[in-house]
Amino acid sequence: MTSGSARSFDRQWAELAEIGRHPQTGGYRRYALTREDHDLREWFAGEATDRGLDLTLDRMGNQWAWWGDPDTTPGLVTGSHLDSVPDGGAYDGPLGVVSAFIALDRLRASGFLPWRPLGIVNFTDEEGARFGVACAGSRVITGALAADRALGLRDGDGLSMAEALRAAGRDPELIGADPETVRRVGAFVELHVEQGRCLVDLDHPVALGTDIWPHGRWRLDFPGEANHAGTTRLADRQDAMIGLATTVLAARSAATAHGCVATVGKTVITPGGVNAIPSAATGWLDARGADEAAVRRTVDEVSAAAADWGATVTEESWTATTRFDLDLLARVREVLPAAPLLGTGAGHDAGILATAGIPTAMIFVRNPTGISHSPVEHAERDDCLAGVGALTAVLTELLGTEPAGARP
Numbered sequence: 001m002t003s004g005s006a007r008s009f010d011r012q013w014a015e016l017a018e019i020g021r022h023p024q025t026g027g028y029r030r031y032a033l034t035r036e037d038h039d040l041r042e043w044f045a046g047e048a049t050d051r052g053l054d055l056t057l058d059r060m061g062n063q064w065a066w067w068g069d070p071d072t073t074p075g076l077v078t079g080s081h082l083d084s085v086p087d088g089g090a091y092d093g094p095l096g097v098v099s100a101f102i103a104l105d106r107l108r109a110s111g112f113l114p115w116r117p118l119g120i121v122n123f124t125d126e127e128g129a130r131f132g133v134a135c136a137g138s139r140v141i142t143g144a145l146a147a148d149r150a151l152g153l154r155d156g157d158g159l160s161m162a163e164a165l166r167a168a169g170r171d172p173e174l175i176g177a178d179p180e181t182v183r184r185v186g187a188f189v190e191l192h193v194e195q196g197r198c199l200v201d202l203d204h205p206v207a208l209g210t211d212i213w214p215h216g217r218w219r220l221d222f223p224g225e226a227n228h229a230g231t232t233r234l235a236d237r238q239d240a241m242i243g244l245a246t247t248v249l250a251a252r253s254a255a256t257a258h259g260c261v262a263t264v265g266k267t268v269i270t271p272g273g274v275n276a277i278p279s280a281a282t283g284w285l286d287a288r289g290a291d292e293a294a295v296r297r298t299v300d301e302v303s304a305a306a307a308d309w310g311a312t313v314t315e316e317s318w319t320a321t322t323r324f325d326l327d328l329l330a331r332v333r334e335v336l337p338a339a340p341l342l343g344t345g346a347g348h349d350a351g352i353l354a355t356a357g358i359p360t361a362m363i364f365v366r367n368p369t370g371i372s373h374s375p376v377e378h379a380e381r382d383d384c385l386a387g388v389g390a391l392t393a394v395l396t397e398l399l400g401t402e403p404a405g406a407r408p
Ligand SMILES: [Zn+2]
Pocket: 081, 092, 093, 126, 192
């Protein structure tokens, strides 16, 4: 690793460090179409123009910085996102963007001439922290999320995405599928901090992604009857919370039995008074796992447990296993033969592009605790620089040799 790369990493990291950081929690609150989002986009635009790259926006506002003309030959794209979950960490997203700029600098500094363009992307609203749909930026341009539905999504204050776009000086009429932009992407490689803990045990700084686990969200609505918490005999109660609480424990048991993960991380209790028996309780189940049938069995058991309490269960989303391109993975493995292969339980824009038919690969950088979506999310600087090295090697391979036949 050159000291120039390390200096560039430190500079970019320092510039991003304060944007959207909450002074009390130390976590990042970088939500789509906010002041913080604007500042991050300005930063990205500055990095692109400083390098003389062509900066373009697509119909969803994702930012693309191109070295070369992707309308002549579809390009290789790398990058990630700059938004965050509530009180997220510094690495989830920005590590992929920062690494992309440094890798491009290294290619240019070595006098390397790519056979096709190289693009760096900043996908908007990857986490879906504000409007509730993850990967909205890549979903809309690939047509996986209809413009009408996206524009009607509302944030916690009841503001629609259309209204938020207008407030940010953007035209909601422009939002929509963008086949022209998608056509420019010949292949996509996303570098991302590891989420979950594997690499520290495998003693390796980077891994390659094989697939994104099947995952979904289900809404569980439990009925009850409001009454006084002090005067109502236990036998006379219809307490919606008991059904929800029992079902949360059933989810844990089912996930354990089937080798999956299941989480109820959001609940709404009505009326929500300390001295009132809940008249309704709603919980959202998130279930994922390496094996699709096992996730389905887990959810079936949770649904049966919920039905015992009179609950209705609504599937809000379901995404089957997303496999990354095998030919592309084979080429990346030739460059990084020692890197372990990992499936991931986290969703990514890479998964949306893969589903849209774009050959896609992922590189994960070791996260020593595995903790992510938290202010304490961390990666060692040396590992980040190893990630830059790995990405540079992969780009060199994928841009250095024009593939014969249909190789990506
Ligand atoms: Zn991410």
